[in-house]
Amino acid sequence: MTAASLVARCAHGLEPTLSAEILQLGLGAITHLGHREIHFRALRPGPVAPRTADDVFLLAGHRPDPGTARRDVAALSRLAMEADLDTLLELRRAHGGPGGVSGVSGVSGVEVSASFLGGRNFNRYDVEDAVGSVLARRLGVGYHSRRTAGAPPPGHTGWRVTLDGLRATLMLRIAERPLHRRDYKRHTVPGTLHPPLAAAMARIADIRPGHTVLDPCCGAGTLLAEAGGQAPRAVLYGFDLALSAVRAARENTAGLGVVVGRAxxxxxxxxxxxxDRVLSNPPWGGQVTALGLLAASPSHWWAELRRVLAPDGTAVVLLPGLDELPLGLRHGLVPAHVQGVRVSGAQTFLVRLTAPTRPRRTRK
Incomplete structure (x- = not known):
């Protein structure tokens, strides 16, 4: 079997973190870094599911980006005509994807999701229909158009088309559903964190066996669940002042040994x-309003973070802007890494800070 060409997609800004995870896990040799995606060649068959990826696809084909005019959309059907569908479906099974039970091709239907950079005189549904209708006809199955806004029936293969101004790319999802949909996430609360971003924060924190890990504003527990998945021998604590968040976090982290309480x-x-490690997405604006002492002043959050953090400890936090960093500096925390990430279309900053080696005086 030929080596598979794979594409892992992620939030904009997480490309370096996803690349590092692919290499560290030995998933493949990277061949291209692009906007929100990493192309790599698989080293061996088997499941490919990096935690910092939104999704992973098999590369089905490239063509030049056809342009911005509505009449140019028809040219995208060539992507579907030229794809080696038999080989793609075989590679999908080899890398842990479902084999399917119905239809001549082993799949029950086709769904396509499209995105593009720059202004166009067509919409994503035009792209999806141009490609999806041809794929469905070649496979001898039905096509589910996203224009209807309804979920596709079970068993549909997920395809993706991207246009970046230089080339059009067609991809086939390996898993039955996007990787960012975690099984543990049974409950959500306002402001809940995107799981691959939480996984990236846990990786950047470099959690070791025996480390005590804290999320002081744990929300639905996403950071704790991702940390527990990466470092099962860590000791995990989560606190939140909202009872709804405490209940959600307890449900989502059940079985991971996480201690969740109201504080x-x-x-x-x-x-x-x-x-040893703090992971946090503090409630400073956005979808969640700060409560308790944090509502009075963000300085309370920084002071408490510094108090509980061990000498040489590390905090990885998500901040809406860098104007919050001076407060961290004032409390003795040293920024060691800053990474811009777009979350729900908004620019945020993933920041790693370290505590000095000399402990602070005990609070009386």
């Missing part, structure tokens, strides 16, 4: 210097 992030029930 104010400005006055945590933990001893000084007892935490």
């Amino acid at each position: 104010d992030a400005g006055r945590l029930p933990l001893p000084d210097g007892s935490v």
